[in-house]
Amino acid sequence: MKIGEDRYSRQERFTPFGTGGQRKLGESHVLIIGAGALGTSIAETLARAGVGHLTIADRDYVEWSNLQRQQLFSEEDASLRLPKAVAAKQRLQQINSSIQIDSFVMDVKVEELESLINGVDLIMDGTDNFDTRLLMNDIAQKYNLPWIYGGCVGSYGITYTIIPGQTPCLNCLLGAVPLGGDTCDTAGIIPQAVQMVTSHQTIEAMKLLSGHTEALRDKLLTFDLWRNESMSMGVKHAKKEDCLSCGTHRTYPYLSASNLxxxxxxxxxxxxxxxxxxxxxxxxxxxxxxxxxxxxxxxxxxxxxxxxxxxxxxxxxxxxxxxxxxxxxxxxxxxxxxxxxxx
The missing domain is CATH 3.30.310.10 (TATA-Binding Protein)
Known part of the structure; x- marks a missing residue:
């Protein structure tokens, strides 16, 4: 047996996934917006799983306070203030040299998103703000691309898989469900909340990319690890026919300069x-x-x-x-x- 030949054997032996799912995963291209706590955990999981092409975009650099939860980074990265996208790519290439990894040090806005989505099968949310998420949402609706929303702060986490034409979009959900407004810098965060969110995000990604859409969770998931609380919320009723992002007469408002x-x-x-x-x-x-x-x-x-x-x-x-x-x-x-x- 050649070195690395059995790299994915353990997940291929998982019957619902199998070798067919692994082959499809290897042919997939995932765009990860943000290389912070969520983004690095997503990127590492998908790289180890064998997603064939990862593209990572982030505007920030590594700081010491990141090391508590942003799992791809080292003390050397923080000392050098290395851009997160650069540091993430370097570490991911050490983890899996057989996949393609592209990284971009950029502040992601409309023009940048338009340039990044060519050939992408799925967008993963690793961001820390709703301005960027709403841009991602409109881009996903415009180009009929699924994307997986995730957020966490303190011990709280939330995630939802958005499929254009099938589920409510993020714009539909605004005001309908508690999406929160605190940040890690104001309310703190424990790393387990990050890991829980990204576990749900990446398993949804693997289901979707391997063609097992029937296994996707169709509910919005929230949890609070400290309070031992979790809830799955049916949100299909939140889909709005008059939504300007995904409705009948869509205009993609967050791609407009007036809403940026x-x-x-x-x-x-x-x-x-x-x-x-x-x-x-x-x-x-x-x-x-x-x-x-x-x-x-x-x-x-x-x-x-x-x-x-x-x-x-x-x-x-x-x-x-x-x-x-x-x-x-x-x-x-x-x-x-x-x-x-x-x-």
Whole structure:
């Protein structure tokens, strides 16, 4: 027997999957958006399973606080501040040299997504914010691509498999189910919550890619590991015929510039302004209290804004969700800081 010839033998012996499922997996191309906690766990599982082509896109670099849960990264990666997409590819190639791995250090927006989806069979959600997820959702609906949503914070996790033309899309679900708004930086996270979410995401991926769509879970799954709670929720009723992302007269609103998060570098101020794509209303008192509990910096507030100074940056947020990130002219860095604290 040649070295590595039995690499996938244990999952091929799983009767519902078999050698046919493995062959289809090897012919598949999966796009993973985000290489943080979810993205690295997804990528490692699918690489080990033998997905033939993985494409990974992420805008951030490895930090020490990532090592607690982002399983592809090392202390050396954090010391070098290596881009996550680069570090992930290097480690994945050591895990499985027989598959194709493409990585892109990029802030994924509409144009980037359009350039990444050629030949893709499935999109996996490894992101940390709903702006990007809603872009993914519209792209998936536009090109009839399945995608698997996942999120986690604290000990809580949520996941749902979205099949265009069959299931509600993420836009349908907004307002219908509790999708949450905290982040790992504001509420913390335990790694087991990550692993639980990605276990469900990747088993759904393997069912779908191997052609066993009859085995897909058709419900939205939520759980809280600390409270020993879990729930499967039927959400078929949430599918809306008038949904602009997946309905009868779809316009893919989140691919439109009017619904995109807007960023501007303010002239001469070493500041980036971020405006959410959709109008929102923040409770400034609760926002100040939440940031104060972090103990990471100075929090000041008045009836009109909350100021949060941490390290060399100062984040000022207004009731409409608009924020000024002082201390940087780098739009990508500013967006990372904003989403770190506001999801």
């Amino acid at each position: 998060e807007k960023t501007d570098v303010l002239c001469g101020r070493d500041t980036v302004q971020i405006r959410p794509g959709k109008k929102q209303t923040l409770n400034l008192k609760e926002t100040a209290e939440r940031l104060s509990k972090l103990g990471e910096g100075l929090v000041e507030s008045n009836p009109f804004l909350v100021s949060f100074t941490t390290g060399a940056q100062r984040l000022v947020v207004f009731a409409d969700g608009r924020a000024l990130i002082h201390g940087t002219k780098d739009i990508s860095e500013a967006r990372t800081i904003y989403h770190r604290y506001f999801g």
